[in-house]
Amino acid sequence: MANYKTCKDCGAQLLSDDISIYRKLMDRGADEFLCIDCLAALLKSTRADIEKLIAYYRESGQCTLFR
DSSP, rough: OOOOOOOOOTTTOOOOOHHHHHHHHHHOOSSSOOOOOHHHHHHHHHHHHHHHHHHHHHHHOOOOOOO
């Protein structure tokens, strides 16, 4: 069953940016997601780095996930 509401690791409420960046970086067809913090930990990155990517994709206008 698809879970578009909570992070599959920590249970945090998901926002559209959480779902979009997970799909962009991990699996375009995913139906379970990680919040930005858990995704950053998995990728050995920081929340700030993930947020910069989100801003980049949104500003570029090229990625349909961030429109």
